[in-house]
Amino acid sequence: MGNEVLEKLQEVIIKGKRADSPALVTQAIEDGVDVDTIINTMSDAMKVVGEKFSKGEYFITEMLLGAHAFKAGFDVLRPKLEEKVKKTGGQSKKGVIVLGTVINDIHDIGKNMVASALQAAGFEVHDIGIDVPLEKFIEKAEEVNADIIALSALLTTTMGETKNLIELLKQSGVREKYKVLIGGAPISQKFADAVGADAYGEDAFDAVNKAKKLMGLS
Ligand code: B12
Known part of the structure; x- marks a missing residue:
């Protein structure tokens, strides 16, 4: 991946550390990482959580913690996602x-x-x-x-x-x-x-x- 912040973001989602994900998303945005890359990083982390669940390494609780960490990070990212979509022709009712x-x-x-x-x-x-x-x-x-x-x-x-x-x-x-x-x-x-x-x-x-x-x- 080659980006320390993204690597950390992935790790905190996998480990379900809800308190840490918003700051890392903020950092990635400030570093100029684009929205798609951040979303993909976060989504990939959720896939890893799913794989761990399939393998029996994680239980529902860990899956839920991963979901909370994802959501907390996504709350920070949401405005950026919306901005990006608006740029490609938002506004008027579709x-x-x-x-x-x-x-x-x-x-x-x-x-x-x-x-x-x-x-x-x-x-x-x-x-x-x-x-x-x-x-x-x-x-x-x-x-x-x-x-x-x-x-x-x-x-x-x-x-x-x-x-x-x-x-x-x-x-x-x-x-x-x-x-x-x-x-x-x-x-x-x-x-x-x-x-x-x-x-x-x-x-x-x-x-x-x-x-x-x-x-x-x-
Ligand atoms: C978090 C999670 C949970 C959380 C959900 C919390 C929540 N509020 O959503 C909890 C812990 C509750 C949970 C429960 C269960 N889960 Co679950 N879960 C996951 C996990 C790890 C991540 C899902 C996620 O949020 N991904 C991140 C988001 C961004 O991605 P996404 O959902 O795919 O959405 C994107 C696209 O798919 C698309 N998209 C999604 N919806 C739509 C709709 C439209 C219209 C469009 C156009 C696009 C689109 O756009 C999205 C954005 O990019 C997945 C693993 C995985 N690989 O998906 C397992 C997974 C889906 N769960 C699984 C299982 C088995 C369960 C349980 C049955 C476990 C159990 N024994 O109880 C229960 C089911 C409960 C139920 N009745 O629904 C399995 C399913 C396996 C299968 N073959 O069906 C998975 C794949 C894990 C695994 N590998 O085993 N889970």
Whole structure:
């Protein structure tokens, strides 16, 4: 990695030291490290946390501590992320999005980053939280007259809910009213194609690009 501050940042997230991550993010920003690099560093640290959990080296508690350290650091980074997205054409209203993490899934860090980026880009974002029943996505979309329904899923056991939502939209006779955008660690473009989603976003910046595309704006 070649940058001591980034190395330390990665380490404090892996070790779940919430008190130390904000100062390191601030330092990285002051050193002129770009937002993408900081985000990637932090996200990579979370992957390491996940790997340690898979190997049985970490338990839920350590995973949660990692999440807290990530969130504390991201709070410092959020304005920079928003600034960057705004530079690429934010401001004017681009569309209405209902966003949530699917039922039986409580991971929200990635979803929250996506929400910040979409908002900064000028989308009206209705974040309906975590563990959201599929009916609720549709109810909210109808209520706020949404253009896009965006789903986050972090578990291989919940990623199939994206397909279920699309089925439910069809059954309810409203599939054509909404574009469906999906994302989350186990999801890929291939998976999105297989379930018939309208788009897949790899990260927060890609979520903005894909949402703009869905609105015919790029
Ligand atoms: C932190 C964490 C937790 C925290 C979550 C805290 C929180 N508030 O979110 C806690 C401790 C609660 C947790 C619980 C569990 N977890 Co967990 N968790 C993680 C971990 C380490 C990091 C996730 C994260 O925040 N990453 C950082 C963010 C920035 O990345 P991201 O979420 O991928 O989001 C980015 C993109 O995916 C994308 N994106 C995300 N959403 C969306 C949505 C849209 C619309 C778009 C376009 C893009 C997009 O943009 C984001 C920004 O770049 C992952 C490891 C990993 N590799 O993902 C495991 C992981 C996801 N968890 C896992 C497991 C197994 C669990 C538990 C089942 C453990 C258990 N036995 O109880 C529970 C499940 C609880 C539940 N019902 O949901 C496994 C899943 C394995 C699998 N095959 O499904 C993983 C992969 C760890 C592992 N390697 O074993 N977890």
